[in-house]
Amino acid sequence: xxxxxxxxxxxxxxxxxxxxxxxxxxxxxxxxxxxxxxxxxxxxxxxxxxxxxxxxxxxxxxxxxxxxxxxxxxxxxxxxxxxxxxxxxxxxxxxxxxxxxxxxxxxxxxxxxxxxxxxxxxxxxxxxxxxxxxxxx
Amino acid sequence: xxxxxxxxxxxxxxxxxxxxxxxxxxxxxxxxxxxxxxxxxxxxxxxxxxxxxxxxxxxxxxxxxxxxxxxxxxxxxxxxxxxxxxxxxxxxxxxxxxxxxxxxxxxxxxxxxxxxxxxxxxxxxxxxxxxxxxxxxxxxxxxxxxxxxxxxxxxxxxxxxxxxxxxxxxxxxxxxxxxxxxxxxxxxxxxxxxxxxxxxxxxxxxxxxxxxxxxxxxxxxxxxxxxxxxxxxxxxxxxxxxxxxxxxxxxxxxxxxxxxxxxxxxxxxxxxxxxxxxxxxxxxxxxxxxxxxxxxxxxxxxxxxxxxxxxxxxxxxxxx
Ligand code: SF4
Ligand code: SF4
Ligand code: FES
Numbered sequence: 001x002x003x004x005x006x007x008x009x010x011x012x013x014x015x016x017x018x019x020x021x022x023x024x025x026x027x028x029x030x031x032x033x034x035x036x037x038x039x040x041x042x043x044x045x046x047x048x049x050x051x052x053x054x055x056x057x058x059x060x061x062x063x064x065x066x067x068x069x070x071x072x073x074x075x076x077x078x079x080x081x082x083x084x085x086x087x088x089x090x091x092x093x094x095x096x097x098x099x100x101x102x103x104x105x106x107x108x109x110x111x112x113x114x115x116x117x118x119x120x121x122x123x124x125x126x127x128x129x130x131x132x133x134x135x136x137x
Numbered sequence: 138x139x140x141x142x143x144x145x146x147x148x149x150x151x152x153x154x155x156x157x158x159x160x161x162x163x164x165x166x167x168x169x170x171x172x173x174x175x176x177x178x179x180x181x182x183x184x185x186x187x188x189x190x191x192x193x194x195x196x197x198x199x200x201x202x203x204x205x206x207x208x209x210x211x212x213x214x215x216x217x218x219x220x221x222x223x224x225x226x227x228x229x230x231x232x233x234x235x236x237x238x239x240x241x242x243x244x245x246x247x248x249x250x251x252x253x254x255x256x257x258x259x260x261x262x263x264x265x266x267x268x269x270x271x272x273x274x275x276x277x278x279x280x281x282x283x284x285x286x287x288x289x290x291x292x293x294x295x296x297x298x299x300x301x302x303x304x305x306x307x308x309x310x311x312x313x314x315x316x317x318x319x320x321x322x323x324x325x326x327x328x329x330x331x332x333x334x335x336x337x338x339x340x341x342x343x344x345x346x347x348x349x350x351x352x353x354x355x356x357x358x359x360x361x362x363x364x365x366x367x368x369x370x371x372x373x374x375x376x377x378x379x380x381x382x383x384x385x386x387x388x389x390x391x392x393x394x395x396x397x398x399x400x401x402x403x404x405x406x407x408x409x410x411x412x413x414x415x416x417x418x419x420x421x422x423x424x425x426x427x428x429x430x431x432x433x434x435x436x437x438x439x440x441x442x443x444x445x446x447x448x449x450x451x452x453x454x455x456x457x
Contacts, residue, residue, distance in 0.1 A: 052386050052390065082451070083429075083430065083443065086452035088393055090429070090455070091392060091393060091396070091421070094418075095385075095389055096335070096337025096338070106456065
């Protein structure tokens with residue numbers, strides 16, 4: 001299969017993962033330009049509807065990033081996100097969404113390089129799939 | 138047998154109303170269609186004899202609870218009773234306002250299956266009687282016998298009743314249902330055996346028929362929101378037009394909303410006018426919730442709602 005350039009929507013929490021992305025940028029680290037970041041205050045803000053909405057308007061994959069467990073700025077937002085997203089991932093996989101299309105991860109403000117790696121990995125994963133045509137008629 | 142139960146129920150309900158222990162009773166009355174039972178809410182003891190119990194009482198009456206004021210007694214099969222506790226867990230009703238009358242249930246007969254098996258319309262059937270594990274259907278053309286499993290509702294075939302401890306009263310003795318879990322699990326297993334693309338195709342196909350009547354949501358006891366996301370306009374999550382894409386997103390999101398509240402009672406599938414097999418989704422969601430978080434909705438009134446709790450370490454294998 002010809003590889004393609006996936007479009008990825010990333011929801012990054014303000015306090016860790018968005019800062020991690022910032023650090024990756026200010027440190028001039030290279031990572032694939034496939035990602036479009038949407039900043040949210042906390043990973044706990046991410047409603048599974050965001051994921052479906054992104055996929056339905058043409059994102060090839062969605063990445064939800066939050067602070068590491070125990071580090072959430074609001075203490076427990078990422079724990080709640082973990083329950084919600086684990087269910088979303090498993091359930092949507094059962095409905096036919098390839099698991100690679102929904103990714104969740106933790107990344108701290110000091111982990112610029114981890115951010116770059118994560119984006120690299122997710123992009124590579126998605127390149128193995130075909131473009132998202134799930135919602136096409 | 139069901140006559141005995143009916144009499145016992147009426148006696149207990151009369152008592153409750155007379156003593157002023159409850160203001161209202163939610164139970165079943167005779168429906169307008171043959172054999173069918175319909176929800177009945179009474180507050181006057183003169184109406185007590187309108188209450189019935191038979192093998193067709195499929196409605197999960199807990200859906201009415203948040204809207205009925207005062208102290209309420211409710212007739213509940215074990216599956217329905219779990220929905221009641223789920224409502225308590227989610228702070229939709231105070232436990233002390235509800236008096237749960239458990240009815241021993243051997244399963245509900247699916248009249249659709251009876252019609253299909255006999256080739257008769259329900260109006261042409263004179264009698265349906267159930268002894269042991271045989272169900273006899275009598276009509277002008279003679280009597281036909283089926284096994285209970287052939288005519289039981291799908292959700293009853295998957296019944297995992299037993300172990301529920303929240304009844305305030307049980308009329309009669311609880312008995313196991315002639316369940317056939319393998320048969321009903323097969324729907325989920327077959328789905329799991331497909332590739333993601335095949336599964337998506339399957340649901341795309343199913344949801345192409347959805348007319349977005351929202352019967353599934355309305356009948357669902359744990360779809361209790363005053364304002365559902367589908368009616369929100371800022372942002373508008375899905376178009377109100379019944380395109381398959383929006384239909385599918387509606388149902389997927391609904392399922393995620395009821396995760397940890399849904400007890401897989403089967404009412405949404407029964408309510409769906411176009412026969413979308415929603416039970417394959419609710420059943421799987423129950424499995425996912427149990428596998429990931431060892432959680433079963435509606436079993437323990439003191440357990441926090443699934444989404445209001447967490448363990449410091451869980452589901453990490455799904456996270457990068
Ligand atoms: S009951 Fe069936 S047709 Fe109606 S909205 Fe639900 S899935 Fe669609
Ligand atoms: S679908 Fe979701 S928002 Fe709508 S009533 Fe059910 S739980 Fe509430
Ligand atoms: S603020 Fe980062 S996950 Fe809550």
